[in-house]
Amino acid sequence: MIILACSVITLGALFYIFYAPRVIVTGVTKTRLAYLQERKEAVYENLRDLNFENQAGKFSAPDYQSLRASLEQEAGSILAEIARLENAAAEAATQSPKGGRF
Amino acid sequence: MSPISSVGSFVLLLALALSGYSFLAGLVALLRPGSEGLGETSRRAGIAVFGAVALAAALLVTAAFQDDFSIAYILHHSNRELPIAYKFAVLWSGQEGSLLFWSLLLSAYGLVLRLRYRTDPKLFAHASVIIASVQVFFLLLLNFAAHPFAIVEGAIPPDGNGLNPLLQYPEMVIHPPMLYLGYVGFTIPFAFALAALVMRYPGEKWIQITRRWTMVTWGFLTVGIFLGAHWAYNVLGWGGYWGWDPVENASLMPWLTGTAFLHSVMMQEKRGMLKVWNMWLIFATFLLSIFGTFLTRSGVVSSVHAFAQSSIGTWFVVFMALTFAVCVFFFVMNRSHLKSEHKLESLVSRESSFLFNNLLLIVACFTVLWGTLFPILSEWVQGTKVTVGAPFFNRVNIPVALLLLLLTAVGPLLAWRNTSLDSLKRNFLWPAIGAVTVAVLMIAFGVRPWKDASYFYSLMTISLASLVAFTVASEFVRGGRVISSHTGQSLFAGIVQLGRRNTRRYGGYIVHFGVVLIVIGFAGGAFNQDQEKEMGFGDKMKLGPYTLICRSYTQDDNPNYGSESAIMDVEKDGRLIDTLYPERRVYHASNQPATMVANRSSFKEDLYLVYEGQNPDTGRPIIKAHLNPLVMWIWAGVWVMLIGTVLALIPNALPVRVAAAVRVEPVVVGAGD
Incomplete structure (x- = not known):
């Protein structure tokens, strides 16, 4: 009885691991572009927080302007790099043999 | 050999084999591109580990319910008259069972992680391999150093030794699981952090993925620590809730570093700063969780929680050293990946407040670590154990x-x-x-x-x-x-x-x-009062605004324990306001005493009575009374936390969008772009 129970447990585990129907999901390697999109969202979130806190009366006007300017500068840099990477990707697609046929 | 012991031993071996396969196959799949099929079998083996370990745990609990005293663990931690709720608690009341429980919780966390792998398959595959390696360690321990299904040699006694009386209290049914959910749970953010470092994962998404895991884990640890404090307050009968006991300290240390991580990780998310710091904070938190389990289970330091003196300490030391070496190796290899995107611009900023908060939490953690290990260190250096007490910890x-x-x-x-x-x-x-x-x-x-x-x-x-x-x-x-x-x-x-x-x-x-509520409760400790007195019938004791009058003593006996209790009237301003029944029990199976405190608790103060037994010289009962202000604020604060x-x-109901004229233009960067 003990041997039977142990055999059933082992066979069940092996069947699940090696034979049960499966769909293999492969992940894609995360690109710098995807990372920059995340950073952009984070900076936009920071801008929204800053604006909300300013409306709540937490900052003096010069503080608010200065903080907002630096966040906008950061967002601008990220957007610029996103645009550069997207242009480079588009150019690469155009120059590839597949793209050349169009 | 009992069927439960045989099947239990087998499934533990199976779980070890499955964990080993999950680790090795997962590792090979990560190292060899195109081995997705192998990676999938690794993931499934990790899931199957949960089934095997859960079955082993269920079998051990079943053995407790069936009073199977042929299993040494059940003989030492249960008895026939043990109430049903405490039969479940048998699983975590001793060394072997609690290691099995650790393994069970880890496999449960691993199950959830492996089922949610579609969020980011590559990151999750790396994390899964790291978790499998931790699981292998605990299953090696269970199979070869602390076997929960070991058989009693010779004649099997008719009844067990019983559960430790200190554990026969309702909170002890939930305090260890909460604490363990906290300890074990930190494996998940650790695994993701190490995975992100190993694969040079771009960005901070791994933090967002693990945020809820970390908060849930931190929440469990918080509740576990305070349930332990509440248990100590109500059972140990010394009038306090925190004694800087090594095992209490062991749970506090990962909580301190975990709290630091929860704060400083916001700097990484918001501003891409403190990446190295955060990585080491979560490494330290995981190592301190393992260290906590090591302190609790190895018996290297004296503690009210001195569950066991055993040889498993060496296993833990080796595991911690290996883990530390792996962390250092990948940190050295990939440290360029952890460069901060911004620098601290001002000392008066949110960033610096987080930084100071982190430094203070680390100072507190180091103080606790130093004080906890001081007996061991002093023995190494001087040859004599020197223990530091509450004054040392409080001073810092x-x-x-x-x-x-x-x-x-x-x-x-x-x-x-x-x-x-x-x-x-x-x-x-x-x-x-x-x-x-x-x-x-x-x-x-x-x-x-x-x-x-x-x-x-x-x-x-x-x-x-x-x-x-x-x-x-x-x-x-x-x-x-x-x-x-x-x-x-x-x-x-x-x-x-x-x-x-x-x-x-x-x-x-x-x-x-x-x-805030909790620290107000702590502050009340400055105004504590207590008094101890031998009290016969009609004797009075004055404490603060209360007068205690001894009315009678009673004795009781049930199959699990015998008890003596005092009947104490409580008067205030000459009016009877309550009657309290402090009790002392002696458990039959273990012949060990336990205190059941009588506590009249309010937000203003606790009137806390302990029946300390009888004076052996006079035969008169001794009552100790404590008046502890504001203690209830602590328990209320835990609920608020x-x-x-x-x-x-809970996910945000709506994104926070307040109309703002935010205009962002791309700026020109670097020539030649």
């Missing part, structure tokens, strides 16, 4: 805690990057006036900080706690006003909306408010 940690309270008040009101004096004045004027008013009122009501250091600390604690409470309130009111001005709702409705729109932030503030944590876990 009380000032640290006061500074932390100040930062808790100041931090949320500072802006990211830089805050001017003008903004500081705007934000702090009213909370500061409120805190000073509280301090003046305390002095007016008779607290004289110049008379005693404990009064000084108490005054400072309550004043700073008030400052935190006022700043938290001002955050809610100001935010609520913005919402209500946009939506036309009432201020209260605006505050509710505010909480729903940014649950993490406002849940965090509620957690801070819970901390729990509510705040749960709120922070």
Whole structure:
């Protein structure tokens, strides 16, 4: 009885691991572009927080302007790099043999 | 050999084999591109480990219910008359069972992780392999060093030794699981952090993925620690809830570093800063969790939790050393990946408040670690064990805690990057006036900080706690006003909306408010009073505003234990207000005594009575009475912290969008781009 129970447990585990129907999901390697999109969202979130806190009366006007300017500068840099990477990707697609046929 | 023992031993071996396969196949799949099929079998083997370990745990509990004393663990930790709830608790009441429980919880966390792998298959595959390696360690321990299904040699006794009487208390059914859920849970953020480092994962998404895991784990550890404190208060009968016992300290250390991580990780998410610091914080938190389990289970230091003296300490030391070496190796290899994107711009900023908060938490953690290990270190150096007590821990940690309270008040009101004096004045004027008013009122009501250091600390604690409470309130009111001005709702409705729109932030503030209540409770300790007296029938004892009158003594006996209790009338201003029954039990199976405290608890104070037994010379019962102010605030604060944590876990109802003229243009960067 003990041997039977142990055999059933082992066979069940092996069947699940090696034979049960499966769909293999492969992940894609995360690109710098995807990372920059995340950073952009984070900076936009920071801008929204800053604006909300300013409306709540937490900052003096010069503080608010200065903080907002630096966040906008950061967002601008990220957007610029996103645009550069997207242009480079588009150019690469155009120059590839597949793209050349169009 | 009993069937339960045979099958249990087999499934533990199977679980080890499955974990080993999950680790090795997963590792090969990561190293060889195109081995997705192998990676999938690794993931499934990890899932199957949960089934095998859960079956082993279920079999051990079944053995407790069936009083199968052929299994040594059941013989040593259960008996026939043990109540049903405590039969479940048998699983974590001894060394072998609690290691099995650790393994079970890890496999359960691993199950959830492996089922959610589609979120980011590559990152999850790396994390899964790391978790499998931790699982292999615990299953090696269970199979070869602390076997829960080991068989009793020779004749099988008719009854077991019983569960440790100190554990036969309702909270002990849930305190260890909570603590273990906390300890084990930190494996998940650790695995993701190490995985992100190993694969040079770009960006901070791994933090977002693990945020809920970390908060849930931290919540469990918080609840576990305070359930332990509540148990100590009600069972150990010394009138306190925290004794700086090594095992209490063991749970506090990962909590301190985990708390630091929860704060500093926001800097990484918001500003891409402190990446190295955060990586090492979560490494340290995991290692301290393992260290905590090692302290609890190895018996290297004396403790009220001295469960066992055993050889498993060496296993833990080797595992911790290996883990540390792996962390250092990948850190050295990939440290260039952890460069900060910004630098600290000002000392008066949200970033610096987080940084100081982290430094203070690390100082507190190091102090606790130093004090805990001091007996071992002193024995190595001097040959004699020197133990440090509460005065050492308090001398360092009380000032640290006061500074932390100040930062808790100041931090949320500072802006990211830089805050001017003008903004500081705007934000702090009213909370500061409120805190000073509280301090003046305390002095007016008779607290004289110049008379005693404990009064000084108490005054400072309550004043700073008030400052935190006022700043938290001002955050809610100001935010609520913005919402209500946009939506036309009432201020209260605006505050509710505010909480729903940014649950993490406002849940965090509620957690801070819970901390306020807890430290106020701690501050009450400065005004504790106690008295001990032999009391015959009709004898009286005066303590504070209360008069205790001994009415009678009773004895009782049931199959599990025999007990003696006193019947004590409590009078205040000449009026009978309550009757309390402090009790002392002696458990039959183990022949060990246990105290059942009688506690009349209110938000103002606890009247806490202990029946200490009889004076062996006079035969008269001894009653010890404590009057402990504000203790209930601690337990209320824990509930508030729990509510705040749960709120922070709920997804935001709506994104926080307040109309703003935000115009962002791409800027030109680098020539040749």
